[in-house]
Amino acid sequence: MEVKHLTQQEIKNHIKEAKQLNTNSEHVRMLFVPNKIDEHNFGELCTTYKTVIDQEFDTVVVIESYTGRLQKKLAMPSNKVFETRFGEVPVNDYLRNEFCDEEDDFFIADEGYSKEMSLYTQLPILQSCFTDFEVVSLQIGDYDPAIVRELAFTLDELLLNRNALIVYCCDVPASNPEELEKLRSLVVENKESGLLHYLNSNEKTVKGARAFMSGILVARSWGYDVEFLDHIESANNICGYAKRTQPQMV
8 A cells, every 4th residue: 555645535534444542532632653654554643643533723733853963953944834745734833933932942944844854744644634724843953852851841831722733753663662661761750861872872763762752741741641552563663642631730
């Protein structure tokens, strides 16, 4: 199956026919998805998107890790729209500027922009799920854990009370669940030196670890539980979602 050749209706049908998870979809506001989509992870991806397909979001914020470093550490492309084979998706320029106003490391910059961004992988899926939404694309271009924490703090501040979905792009190998648990424990236990060592280690196999970390931090702040679909044996990457399990603090 060539995912890139599927129509919007075919993608939507695959999502609707995917495995039903035991969660209240109205409480899911974060997804963890692979950077690239193929026949080996499409089924698990559809199961993940099924947790939000019945919702409506004003904005989707897509977070991904840039391979290498960017001069502008937290960069957002200057596009007014992003275009896929299914049409254009407008950018939420107001929210993008709010990010820039909130912290010094956020910039509207095209340094890391390309058609190979994970954003372009996810947009056709998002267009198949939702009919009317805006998008903000954000790339993490630095390996300092402090930058990840700065991003998480800003996401927490700006999006807690907005009708927004956050999509974190990260490849977590299904063949190495021990690394996933190690990474999650480093984040949860606030082990700054351990995170720095992990991010700069040649042994790490998670691609997009910075995006993953920011998601775990925001989920903790919001009181959300992160669930991973590592029980699906056919997938080469683990997907996941975050759901609210306690009342949000306003």
